Amino acid sequence: MKKLVLACSLFALAGASAEILRGQPTAPPPAAAVADANLPIPPAARASDHFDVLAATNAYLASVPPEKRARSDAYFEGGYWWILWDFLMAATIYLLLLATGWSFRMRSLAERITRRRPLQTLIYWVQFLVVTSVLSFPLTYYEGFVREHKYGLATQTFGPWLSDQLKGLAVGAILGGLFVMGIYGVLRRAPRNWWILGSLVTIVFLMFAAMIAPVYIAPLFNKYTKLDDARVRDPILSLARANGIPATEVYLVDASKQSTRVSANVSGFLGTERITLNDNLLNRSTLPEIQAVMGHEMGHYVLNHVYKGILFFAVLTVLGFAFVRWAFGRVLAGWGRSWGVRGIDDVAGLPLFALLIAVFFFVLTPVTNTLIRVQEYEADIFGLNAAQEPDGEALVDLKLGDYRKLDPGPVEEFIFFDHPSGRTRIDAAMRWKAEHLGARSLKEAR
Numbered sequence: 001m002k003k004l005v006l007a008c009s010l011f012a013l014a015g016a017s018a019e020i021l022r023g024q025p026t027a028p029p030p031a032a033a034v035a036d037a038n039l040p041i042p043p044a045a046r047a048s049d050h051f052d053v054l055a056a057t058n059a060y061l062a063s064v065p066p067e068k069r070a071r072s073d074a075y076f077e078g079g080y081w082w083i084l085w086d087f088l089m090a091a092t093i094y095l096l097l098l099a100t101g102w103s104f105r106m107r108s109l110a111e112r113i114t115r116r117r118p119l120q121t122l123i124y125w126v127q128f129l130v131v132t133s134v135l136s137f138p139l140t141y142y143e144g145f146v147r148e149h150k151y152g153l154a155t156q157t158f159g160p161w162l163s164d165q166l167k168g169l170a171v172g173a174i175l176g177g178l179f180v181m182g183i184y185g186v187l188r189r190a191p192r193n194w195w196i197l198g199s200l201v202t203i204v205f206l207m208f209a210a211m212i213a214p215v216y217i218a219p220l221f222n223k224y225t226k227l228d229d230a231r232v233r234d235p236i237l238s239l240a241r242a243n244g245i246p247a248t249e250v251y252l253v254d255a256s257k258q259s260t261r262v263s264a265n266v267s268g269f270l271g272t273e274r275i276t277l278n279d280n281l282l283n284r285s286t287l288p289e290i291q292a293v294m295g296h297e298m299g300h301y302v303l304n305h306v307y308k309g310i311l312f313f314a315v316l317t318v319l320g321f322a323f324v325r326w327a328f329g330r331v332l333a334g335w336g337r338s339w340g341v342r343g344i345d346d347v348a349g350l351p352l353f354a355l356l357i358a359v360f361f362f363v364l365t366p367v368t369n370t371l372i373r374v375q376e377y378e379a380d381i382f383g384l385n386a387a388q389e390p391d392g393e394a395l396v397d398l399k400l401g402d403y404r405k406l407d408p409g410p411v412e413e414f415i416f417f418d419h420p421s422g423r424t425r426i427d428a429a430m431r432w433k434a435e436h437l438g439a440r441s442l443k444e445a446r
């Protein structure tokens with residue numbers, strides 16, 4: 001009963017939000033039916049007695065102009081190679097630091113400055129971070145700035161972009177510094193069991209970072225405000241209450257400062273959890289689309305994806321550290337002397353540690369992508385059930401197609417996609433729609 005009322009009010013709000021979002025704060029249109037005209041549903045995807053899931057999915061995908069599709073395919077497929085280039089770049093820099101003796105010189109400098117081991121580790125870390133950032137800068141600049149502009153995804157000029165990079169470096173120096181001090185503390189005290197204790201330190205640190213991120217880190221880069229437009233906020237909060245989420249606020253982030261990407265997320269941990277909508281989504285979408293996205297985000301929350309994600313990562317960390325423990329000694333036996341690295345507890349060996357971790361995660365790319373993608377699909381299904389906006393979902397999936405290939409092959413999706421592809425998501429939405437046709441909760445008009 002309540003659901004029906006909610007659905008009707010959402011329906012009315014769709015038109016209103018589109019108005020507000022175009023920057024014309026006019027009164028909501030009186031007729032609920034106005035909303036329907038605002039959802040550009042392809043004919044083959046409209047409700048009918050011969051509704052076909054595949055035909056509806058294909059019709060949505062076909063509504064994207066071919067040149068636009070070609071562009072986003074090129075952008076996303078280019079990203080596959082960037083996984084490789086980024087890995088090779090990092091590996092080259094780490095080996096360079098070891099082979100040229102820079103790494104042990106940075107450690108010797110740290111040892112001359114202080115006798116305190118943790119501080120030596122920190123001083124080494126800051127040098128390491130600065131040197132690796134400077135050496136990889138040309139690639140970072142091309143990948144993160146030039147290429148993003150080339151595909152029309154970036155909105156920043158060089159100055160603000162560089163400023164964000166420097167802020168990221170400062171955060172990396174502080175948070176990374178704390179983490180590395182912790183890990184090397186463990187390496188010195190437990191040379192045999194460090195990989196288990198180190199995993200524990202990693203997970204605790206990860207939880208700490210997840211907890212402080214929305215409050216102390218994200219605001220360094222963007223402005224977060226409470227969404228105060230009741231016509232958009234209230235239906236979102238109603239959806240939250242209906243799904244047992246004790247939210248009293250929805251946050252809005254000015255993501256358009258950096259990018260044109262449509263997005264939303266759930267962040268935080270142990271009390272700092274929040275749902276954030278980005279302004280690109282708000283400005284480019286109707287309420288049914290926003291509700292579909294919010295249903296998805298609430299799915300992450302209700303299904304405890306943050307906790308499960310940390311658990312997945314804990315398992316990977318134990319395996320990764322076990323691999324480092326096995327490989328480090330072997331590599332060091334061959335080259336340790338010429339690199340000036342005394343042992344695994346010597347911070348001068350950090351580039352080798354980082355290299356082995358990079359190898360591990362590079363090889364596991366399809367595994368980590370799949371772990372995340374499975375959760376994203378779960379959130380999609382939750383969102384469809386919660387928001388009951390299959391067409392809103394399909395339309396937003398097309399907008400996500402600005403930067404994610406819409407219709408890849410199955411193997412390609414398995415290896416490279418950390419979210420389901422547009423086809424997979426629209427197919428799920430149309431399947432949901434097909435199974436609910438005739439049900440009273442679905443708007444008959446569509």
Ligand SMILES: [Zn+2]
Pocket residue numbers: 296297300376379
């Ligand atoms: Zn998600």
